[in-house]
Amino acid sequence: MATVSAMQAICGSTSCLLVSWFVVMAGLTMCGGSVSSRSTGGLSRTRLPAGPQLLLQHSRNVTARLNGTAILNCRVRHIGGRQVSWGRGFEVLTGGLTRFADDRRFQPLHQEYSEDWGLRILSVRRADAGWYFCQVSTSPPVSHYLHLTVVEPRVEIVGGPDLYINRGSSANLTCIIRDAHKKPENVRWTHDNKLVQFDQARAGVRVRTVHEMNHTVSYFLIVRALPSDSGEYFCDPDGLEQVKVIVHVLNDDHPAAMQTSGHSGPAAGPGSALRLLTCLLLTLMWGLAALARHTQTQGGTNKQ
Incomplete structure (x- = not known):
């Protein structure tokens, strides 16, 4: 009441008092960042939106198969009018919905009102494996790195x-x-x-x-x-x-x-080896006997 009486004494009228009251409340809102109000449901608090926030649980590393499609994603909350760009090394691949890369396999992905900003890579190659980054256009910029692994099933x-x-x-x-x-x-x-x-x-x-x-x-x-x-x-x-x-x-x-792939015929087992050895021994014995008979024949001829 003392504050109101002082303001009324300064302004000298009720209209001046109302204008002063709104000016004070506006100053509190700008400096304090929030305004408290009472309602039937209790005390409610309205806060100003925070800056952009990267949700890392939805912005993870990706594994893609060779010649397939890879989609890298960054989810950004409270982005406002800012945009997300994608890059690799010192090369900027996309900015917002614009492609800067000469390689048309790299495509930006984003739908209106969505928090997801993606980079799609078509016909994935082995050389595409490595680190990529998404960057929010704040000052200074906010960046997040993701790794792409390429596998060949x-x-x-x-x-x-x-x-x-x-x-x-x-x-x-x-x-x-x-x-x-x-x-x-x-x-x-x-x-x-x-x-x-x-x-x-x-x-x-x-x-x-x-x-x-x-x-x-x-x-x-x-x-x-x-x-x-x-x-x-x-x-x-x-x-x-x-x-x-x-x-x-x-x-x-x-x-x-019966055979499996890579063999042109049945494999030789222990039985086949034994039969081959027996055949060789019989051939050797037959040769020795023939040589002995030939020797005896030659001896009889010389005696005559």
Whole structure:
């Protein structure tokens, strides 16, 4: 009341008092950064927006596969009218939605009202691996560095490209996925354009996929193989190229046809070596006997 009486004495009128009151409140707002007000719900506080903030949990390193697409992202809150630029080393690749790089594979990504500012890299090459930075146009600029790792996935079926099994026996096809940029959620096996997991005509098959630290392994078990199980089998992981193996189911009366990839014929075992040694010994003994007979014949001729 004393403050109001003093202001009224200075102004000399009620209108001057109201103007002075608003000027004081505006000064408090500008200097204090907040204004408190009472409402039916209690005391509420309205704060001025803070400066740009980089959300690091949404701005992480990226792993991409060779020839695939990589998207680096920086999430910035309270950016206001500022923009985000992307660069590598001393080269500025993009600024806002403008591309500065001569390489058209580098593209800026941003949607209105979104906090995400991205850099898309098409047809990723090995040389694209390394450190990149996103930079907010503040004074001084705020920068954040991200690392891009480029991997080349390898998918193979152990023992391929041809596998030979006897009729009635079991075969385990093993597909290994190495150096994938992410673990494939699904690994499908197909035979004659059918998913073997859902082929009602063949109940004796089992599929199991295991995710390990650095690779994924998918097992396909054929129980009691039939001639109809012969043919091409494809291992098809999500997002990666498929590989195939050709399975040959043989009758039991053709053991000589059993072989694996990389061999032109049946491998020689201990039995074959023994037979070869016996043959050599017999040949040597026959030669010695023939030499002895020849010697005796020559001796009889000389005596006459």
